[in-house]
Amino acid sequence: MxxxxxxxxxxxxxxxxxxxxxxxxxxxxxxxxxxxxxxxxxxxxxxxxxxxxxxxxxxxxxxxxxxxxxxxxxxxxxxxxxxxxxxxxxxxxxxxxxxxxxxxxxxxxxxxxxxxxxxxxxxxxxxxxxxxxxxxxxxxxxxxxxxxxxxxxxxxxxxxxxxxxxxxxxxxxxxxxxxxxxxxxxxxxxxxxxxxxxxxxxxxxxxVNQASGYLATGAAPTRMGNRHPSIAPYETLRCADGPIAVACGNDRQFTRLCAAVGAPSLAEDPRFADNPSRVAHREPLVAALEEALAAAPAAEWERRLTAAGIAAGVVRDIGQAIDHARSLGLDPLxxxxxxxxxxxxxxxxxxxxxxxxxxxxxxxxxxxxxxxxxxxxxxxxxxx
CATH class of the missing domain: 3.40.50.10540 (Crotonobetainyl-coa:carnitine coa-transferase; domain 1)
Structure with missing residues (x-):
């Protein structure tokens, strides 16, 4: 490149x-x-x-x-x-x-x-x-x-x-x-x-959104680990051998995610019908997704989810991140x-x-x- x-x-x-x-x-x-x-x-x-x-x-x-x-x-x-x-x-x-x-x-x-x-x-x-x-x-x-x-x-x-x-x-x-x-x-x-x-x-x-959220509500945001205050799923999820980062920004992506992990019925569950509903029911959503993800290691899920058009990836250290960038043709060094x-x-x-x-x-x-x-x-x- x-x-x-x-x-x-x-x-x-x-x-x-x-x-x-x-x-x-x-x-x-x-x-x-x-x-x-x-x-x-x-x-x-x-x-x-x-x-x-x-x-x-x-x-x-x-x-x-x-x-x-x-x-x-x-x-x-x-x-x-x-x-x-x-x-x-x-x-x-x-x-x-x-x-x-x-x-x-x-x-x-x-x-x-x-x-x-x-x-x-x-x-x-x-x-x-x-x-x-x-x-x-x-x-x-x-x-x-x-x-x-x-x-x-x-x-x-x-x-x-x-x-x-x-x-x-x-x-x-x-x-x-x-x-x-x-x-x-x-x-x-x-x-x-x-x-x-x-x-x-x-x-x-x-x-950005954390400050604007406070200004809109008067409520100071709190620590949520890897979770996003306004989007779900947008966090790390446990697989068979460790975590994978999954970022679903809209309902279409969520539907593809459910199909890719072998749980298409989740997309039809009223609790998960849209993003506000998924945020409100984050705990059962995460539990259901992690149950499905337990069937394979994180690297395999990265391959499958990426192929399905889902933003997902294993958690890498800096050396692995440089190698990953190189594998994508970014010539990072x-x-x-x-x-x-x-x-x-x-x-x-x-x-x-x-x-x-x-x-x-x-x-x-x-x-x-x-x-x-x-x-x-x-x-x-x-x-x-």
Whole structure:
């Protein structure tokens, strides 16, 4: 399957100054790098981005955490308490099309107002935990205080976080969307923009039907394990050897499901005649389906149900998920130096995303970046 065309990358020619660390900001800037932008990552001297030491597991040169968020970037280490390094940072921001930051930069003259004064057309993206409230914010904390943990876990168990830093990922996606929208607006108006995203707002926006359900009823959703509050069956069901995920989004699919598991009469039962009825009678529905599914292992049911047009699949670990994607022709991995990473997820018919290069060593490109800022060198994409 072709992943892209042969034309230039969508963001070729753009320069991004990345003053961010940890996950949300670096993921947003790595996305921009994948799309062709030149990204200069500014790090703390000596230690760099916090995630360089967030291991195990370890990658080729640092933690796998850092390496999964920082491919295709340049690195320069600057001490913002040093006047000369502050001037270098401001010079970088003045040359950039986009600035991304999740630090407290006002004290160093690198806030939006200061950068816009020397670069009026800059797209400046600020990422915070809680917007105007100057509070520390990490993904786990926001999952807790933002309601996500209250709906994650078994009904009779403790609130649980999601198994990945989902709030940071949502915020990175929102930051990228905001930056791209502002860049388009700049092509029309010539005006820069201050894009502002925060973890709590991105999480609340990501609660979608759960938040709208609360606003419609005044009743806060609760934990339901793998069940859906508004659809049935839309959960994991026990088979002979373990669970299978089954998602029936309408009555036609439910009828096909009943036929595929050898229990067509379930589709004619008044308790299961439509989705609201199935939600109201979820317990007997699940019991009847699991009785039928006990006749075969989950992998066999996955084959049968998929063939019948039912969205169903066994519960895989990450390695199995990568293999599954590969079996479907999705080509999920990309070569980055001598290692592999999950590839950029967007395909294009005509544009070609940039060939990814390994994450930079701390301060690897100091000389080149300073030469570029002085006008003595160009700043091409990092080379493998």
């Amino acid at each position: 072709s992943l892209s065309g042969t034309g230039p990358a969508p963001l070729s020619g753009l320069v991004v100054a990345d003053f961010s660390r940890v996950l949300a900001g670096p993921l947003a800037t790595m996305t921009l790098a994948d799309l062709g932008a030149v990204v200069v990552k500014v790090e703390r001297p000596g230690t760099g981005d916090d995630t360089r030491t967030w291991g195990p597991p370890w990658g080729a040169a640092s933690s796998s955490y850092f390496e999964g968020l920082n491919r295709g970037k340049y690195s320069i280490a600057l001490d913002f308490t040093d006047p000369a390094d502050r001037e270098t940072a401001l010079s970088l921001a003045a040359r950039a099309d986009v600035v991304v930051q999740n630090l407290r930069l006002a004290a160093f003259g690198l806030d939006h107002e200061s950068v816009a004064a020397v670069n009026p057309s800059v797209i400046y993206c600020s990422i915070t935990g809680f917007g105007p409230a100057d509070l520390p914010g990490y993904d786990f904390l926001v999952q807790a205080v933002g309601g996500l943990m209250s709906i994650t876990g078994q009904a009779d168990g403790d609130p649980l976080k999601v198994g990945v830093a989902l709030v940071d990922v949502l915020t990175a996606k929102d930051a990228t969307i905001g930056i791209l929208a502002a860049l388009h607006r700049r092509t029309v108006t010539g005006q820069g923009e201050h894009v502002q995203v925060d973890l709590l707002s991105s999480l609340l926006g990501g609660l 990309t070569k980055v130096g001598e290692t592999q990473q999950i590839r950029h997820p967007i395909r294009y018919a005509y544009a070609r995303p940039k060939t990814p290069t390994p994450p930079p060593a701390l301060n690897e490109h100091d000389t080149l970046i300073r030469s570029w800022l002085s006008g003595a060198a160009t700043l091409p994409h990092p080379s493998p």
